[in-house]
Amino acid sequence: MPRILCACCVVAFQLFALPGLSAADQETAIELVAPKLSAKAEAEAKHETISSELRNAIAQKENTDVADSSVASGEPSEIDLLKMIEVTIAQQRSATATMQQLQSTKVELETQLSKLSSGKLNEEPPYSILMLDRLNDSIASGKVKRESLEEALLAARGAVERARFNVDSRAKTLRQLGETNATDIKTNIASRELRLAEEILVLRRQELGIEEASEAVRSLEADIDLRQRELILPHVVFSTDIIEEKNKELDEREVELNRKADELQIELQYAERRWMSARQQLDSTVNRTAEMLQKVESLQLAQKTIQVEQSVNNQRIERLPIMRANWDRRFRLANGQCTRQERTLWLEETLRQIEQFARERRARELKLDETRANISAIGTQSEEGAANSPELTRWMERATSSLIAQTDLHTRAIIGIDSGKRALERLRVEIEGEPNRSVGEWMSDAWGSLRRIWNYEITNVNDTSLTVGRAASCMLFIVLSYFLARFLSRLLGNRLPRLGIDEAAANSIQSLTFYALLLGFTLAALRYANVPLTAFTFLGGAIAIGVGFGSQNILNNFISGLILLAERPIKTGDLILIDGTYGNVIQIGARSTQIRSGDNLDIIVPNSRFLENNVVNLTRSDDRLRTSIKIGVAYGSSLDLVMQLLQEAADENEHVHREPKPFVWFNEFGDNALEFQVNFWINVRSVVQRKTVETQVRLSIDQKFREHGISIAFPQRDIHLSSSEPLEFRMIREQHSKAYKNAG
Incomplete structure (x- = not known):
């Protein structure tokens, strides 16, 4: 009977629902509808069967007085399970009807899309802007629906997996009951639970099919909307x-x-x-x-x-x-x-x-x-x-x-x-x-965008607007001011020596002038850009905190550099001694001072070291320096002759000053020599110059001592042997000769 009913429905569908379709479309529609009608008839048959079983179970319960043990244990009874199966089958029938409707909709949409593929619309151009708006809204809403359908499809697949696992679990339980020779009641209950799980699995698969069909329908609708918009877009009018x-x-x-x-x-x-x-x-x-x-x-x-x-x-x-x-x-x-x-x-x-x-x-x-x-x-x-x-x-x-x-x-x-x-x-x-x-419109738009950016207000301080343009102008002026201040300070530093100011003072004035000009130009740039100084209040506070905690040494060296430039305890070109190192001052900077040693090594010394430690400035007032050479002669030498020769060696050197005159000291009777010291004055501007003069004087002293037979003493020791018996001496030259030969 269900098969006959299915065939009749297919024929009716072919006669009344498909006269406007082509032969190929009619065959496709029949193929899609026939399985649905068969599934619907099968669902109706199952519903009739389960309804009959439910009526029989209710009648059997009414005719017997045996208590149901499943009710006492809290488990569902056979009647409850049959009712749930009946409900599930009813849901399957509803799902079958929904699936049939979706398949019919899919056929109609595919037909409509095939017509649109040929470039045909039901309406003739021109098309209203309102029609385009409806299509755009439909496309936008379709994207949202597609996302929700994808989530529903994932949920349906998960539900199918859970239902399949439940079927396997119920089948396993039923097999175990059969192996343990359980009662007929328990076996019947387990059989009904397996039947319910199987019907739920069928329902979940139907729901998964519905979600897949819905996604396909939504995809077709989106394609139709996109195709329609593509066709009407060139002919849209806004009257x-x-x-x-x-x-x-x-x-x-x-x-x-x-x-x-x-x-x-x-x-x-x-x-x-x-x-x-x-x-x-x-x-x-x-x-x-x-x-x-x-x-x-x-x-x-x-x-x-x-x-x-x-x-x-x-x-x-x-x-x-x-x-x-x-x-x-x-x-x-x-x-x-x-x-x-x-x-x-x-x-x-x-x-x-x-x-x-x-x-x-x-x-x-x-x-x-x-x-x-x-x-x-x-x-x-x-x-x-x-x-x-x-x-x-x-x-x-x-x-x-x-x-x-x-x-x-x-x-x-x-x-x-x-x-x-x-x-x-x-x-x-x-x-x-x-x-x-066009190029003109592009340039106009670009200029307008630049003007908006240039006039964009960054902040407002005391009713004064600080814009991007003012801030950029201020920064540009400060950069230009740096180069201008450096140029003017160097120009002044190069002119000062011509006015009789020494080079060291000129360098100090040049540095102070640079900082003063830079500060003045910076303030002028801020004023020109109409940037209020109160805008830097917070920045100044932040800098003060940063200086107080993390920049103590930098600030200390900077202030020390200003003090060195102002008080000038050292100046460029001075020969100084600091931490046991001799060197000439090359440059006094804001943070550090550069010193060049006699080995032509540049030493960078923080400015604070010159104020915190002892520094010997050998050329602070002038470049005259008293130096000395110490020398020891052998005991027995003529003391007057030695002093005379030392005096002559110093007097004969052209770099030694005549006033004050060189003089010689007889320091002491040393362990190995008679120790003398010749003192003389020279002009020194570098360590190399001092060492050169001292070397010349030493060479002259050595030459004069050789001419007069005076020996320069060197360390020596006298050994005194005291013994009550004569000492025994042996010749070991032959033994040493043999030992050397054997070693060779």
């Missing part, structure tokens, strides 16, 4: 009739919203009077009851509901000018009645409005969540007090109704915000999708 119709609709909506605003104001006044009356009654009552408190709260919520509706209505009124401007701009864009500057300004304003709509939506969502939380709280209170007081329950229900109304208002407000945002998004896309700009 004056459309803009006039939209303006008329907006005018009618404005009248309706204003009328609604007046009605809400009257309702709000009435609600306020009711709330005030209930409040006064509550305040004048000594024994306040829960019913009275709930009444005041409910009336207040009713008043707030009207206020929320007023807020939503006012927002709609405020959005009307935006919508009018939106349609007007779209009309002018479509008909080429706007300039590039206008499009740029429109784009900026549209982006700001979109951001404003997004903020309003977030605010509405927060209010919606808050209202839902209040509904949940009142529901909990209502469950606790419903049995005690009907009046309290009634007022709680009214409060819940008010909150539900607020929820509906917030939801409708969000829908309105989304609608307005979509309209603005259309305008944004149309502005950004304009034809390519």
Whole structure:
């Protein structure tokens, strides 16, 4: 019988539903419909079978008085399982019908897409801009639906896996009962549970098929929308009739919203009077009851509901000018009645409005969540007090109704915000999708963008605007000031020696002049750019804190450098001794001083070291320096002759000063020599110069001592042997000779 019914349905479907399709499409449709009709007949047969089994089980239970052990143990009985199987099969029948509808829809959509592939539409061009808007909205909503369908498809696949695992588990349990010779009742229950699990698996597979078919239908719908938009886009027109119709609709909506605003104001006044009356009654009552408190709260919520509706209505009124401007701009864009500057300004304003709509939506969502939380709280209170007081329950229900109304208002407000945002998004896309700009328009837009960036306000200090342009000008002037200050200070430093100022003083004046000019130019640049110095108050405080904790050494060296330049305890070119090292001062910088040793090594010394440690400046006042040479002669030498020769060696050197005259000291009787010291004055500007003069004097002393037979002493030791017996001496030359030969 089911097969005959299926065949009849296929024939009827072929005769009445497919006359407008081609032969190939009819065959495809029949192939899709026939299995569905067969599955439907199979589901009906299963439903009849399980219904019969359920009736028999109920009748058998009524005729017997045996207690059901499954009820006592808390497990489902056979009747319960049969009922659940019946429900599951009924759901399968519904799923089969849904699947059939989706397959029919898929056939229709494939047919429609094949027609569109040939470039044919039911309507003839030109096409209205409203039709394009509907297609764009459908495409946008289709993307959201596709994401939700993908999530539902994943959930359906997971449900199939869980149902399959449940079937395996029930089958295993049934096999174990068969192996343990369990009672017929338990075996029957396990068999029914396996049947239920199998039917649930069938249902889950049907649901998975429905989700897959829905995804296919959604994909076809998206392809159709995209193809339709592709076909109508070159022929879209935006006529004056459309803009006039939209303006008329907006005018009618404005009248309706204003009328609604007046009605809400009257309702709000009435609600306020009711709330005030209930409040006064509550305040004048000594024994306040829960019913009275709930009444005041409910009336207040009713008043707030009207206020929320007023807020939503006012927002709609405020959005009307935006919508009018939106349609007007779209009309002018479509008909080429706007300039590039206008499009740029429109784009900026549209982006700001979109951001404003997004903020309003977030605010509405927060209010919606808050209202839902209040509904949940009142529901909990209502469950606790419903049995005690009907009046309290009634007022709680009214409060819940008010909150539900607020929820509906917030939801409708969000829908309105989304609608307005979509309209603005259309305008944004149309502005950004304009034809390519010419070179002149590109340069004009670029210049406008640069001007906006240049005039962008970074901050506002004491009613003085600090813009990007002023900050950039200030930085540029400071950089130029650095090079100008360095040029002028060097020019001054090169001219000062010509005026009789020594080189060291000229270098100090050059450095101080550089810092002074740099500071002055920086302040002038800040003044020129109209940057208030108070803008650096916070920066100065931050620098002070940073200097106090992390820049102590840097600041210490910088201040020490200024003191060195001002007091000039050392200056460029001086020969100094610091930490046991001789060297000439090459440069005194802001943080450190450069010293060059006699080995031509540059030594960088922090400026603070010159003020904290002992520093010997050998040429501070002048370059005259007294140096000395120490020498020891053998005992027995003529002391007067030695002193005379040392005096002559110093006098004969051309670099030794005649005044003060060189002089010789006889220091002491040393362990190995008679120690003398010749002292003389020379002009010294470097370590090399000093060492050169001292070397010349030493060579002269050595020559004169050789000529007069005076020996320069060297360390020696005298060994004295004391023994009561004669010492024994042996010749060991032959033994050493043999040892050397053997070693060789």
